Amino acid sequence: MKRTNSVALTSSDISPLWDMYQSETIIKWGIVYFLQHVEDNAIQQLLKETLTLVEKNLSHMEDIFQKESFQIPFGFTEEDVHLQAPRLFSDILYLEYIYNMTFFMMSMYSFAFSVADHKEISDYYAINLKAAIKLNKQAKELEKEKGIYIRSPRIPRQEKVAFVRDQNYLAGWFGERRPLLGMEITNLVFHSKRNALGHAVITGFSQVAQSKEVRRFFEKGRDISGKHLEVFTSILHEDFLSDGALLMTSEVTDIKIAPFSDRLMITFVANLIASSIGQYGFSISTSPRHDLSLQYSRLMAEVGKYANEGLKILIRHGWLEQPPMAANRNDLAK
Missing domain, CATH: 1.20.1260.10 (Ferritin, core subunit, four-helix bundle)
Known part of the structure; x- marks a missing residue:
């Protein structure tokens, strides 16, 4: 990542980056382990795409830390995973994990983008947010294909505008x-x-x-x-x-x-x-x-x-x- 000016990064630039580095090293080694056992081809492909994205993110973050002469976090390494261990979770849980993980990534990158002071850092977060959204959509559609996606309950169609007239709109413990x-x-x-x-x-x-x-x-x-x-x-x-x-x-x-x-x-x-x-x-x-x-x-x-x-x-x-x-x-x- 090329710096366009010499403005130092602030706490709002560095701290979310540091937190995400920690989280994404966990995600990386989790997926590396999952790939040792996954059997479903579609879920395997999604795991590989996720791993590619995470490794790219980690590389970019390390580049930013180095350019700022900021110590690269230790995070988590291959010492924290035992790839020879037997399977602990099913393919279905792998998929559910990826789907839920994208919520975490979207939330983190959205917050980081909104508070970042440096333009290059906010641009970086914006790109990653877009990638996380794409991954979320892929995981959701794959869950639907596998028949494991649980839709929210349906509610009646609202056919006319209405205004609240009763205090029981707020009630919970007492009253109707x-x-x-x-x-x-x-x-x-x-x-x-x-x-x-x-x-x-x-x-x-x-x-x-x-x-x-x-x-x-x-x-x-x-x-x-x-x-x-x-x-x-x-x-x-x-x-x-x-x-x-x-x-x-x-x-x-x-x-x-x-x-x-x-x-x-x-x-x-x-x-x-x-x-x-x-x-x-x-x-x-x-x-x-x-x-x-x-x-x-x-x-x-x-x-x-x-x-x-x-x-x-x-x-x-x-x-x-x-x-x-x-x-x-x-x-x-x-």
């Missing part, structure tokens, strides 16, 4: 509860799918984690994601709507040999949690019904506490790479 809004249904279905995937992945991780401490951490996460899925499903059922997603634990094999390091698996789960917290917050802003807002707030607090436990494990083992930060002026003044 109105039916779910279309956007509220959309949020519940989205979170159901994310937690179904998370439950399956963490179930697999709990089987293969090498440390007892890490295994217990994953067992707790498995139970939390399963409970969250039940919460979202029960809310949909109150309005006689279909499930937003189904448990995917049948897509996890019974192997006990770890394909990934404990450090990689915990960091991957931490990324899932961070994404969930952000999405729960968005759902609060688009769900006027009070009971839904309180449910999301409660679930956010639960996963936030769980995320903190994961960070403590990473720090205790010396696994947490320090992100870019401001200078400590108090120490410098001593």
Whole structure:
């Protein structure tokens, strides 16, 4: 990437780049492992296209770090993957992972693009956002072809304009509860799918984690994601709507040999949690019904506490790479 001027990159340029480098090294080695076992030709092709995109992104990011004389992050390497390990997940779960991963990529690149100060960096994010959108569309269409894509429930066609006249529009815990809004249904279905995937992945991780401490951490996460899925499903059922997603634990094999390091698996789960917290917050802003807002707030607090436990494990083992930060002026003044 050629620099057109000497303007130094800011925290808004570098920090999202640093975070994405960490995440995409996890994605890279995950896909490299998946490709050792995938059998479906179409899913294999999608995995290869995703890997090509991620490797290209990592190369570009390393180029930017070098041009800025900024230390390239350590991230995750071939030491964090055991390619000879037996298959842990099915092809269907590989596909569901790629589809959900594109949401994470689109969210990250969209945010990074909006806050970037340097034109060349924002252009880089814009290109990657476009590529992530393309990948998302491919994965969604492939899920439809495979018959595993769960569509959101249908709602009645609105034939005339109407205005809210009743306070029960906001009610939830007390009084007559109105039916779910279309956007509220959309949020519940989205979170159901994310937690179904998370439950399956963490179930697999709990089987293969090498440390007892890490295994217990994953067992707790498995139970939390399963409970969250039940919460979202029960809310949909109150309005006689279909499930937003189904448990995917049948897509996890019974192997006990770890394909990934404990450090990689915990960091991957931490990324899932961070994404969930952000999405729960968005759902609060688009769900006027009070009971839904309180449910999301409660679930956010639960996963936030769980995320903190994961960070403590990473720090205790010396696994947490320090992100870019401001200078400590108090120490410098001593």
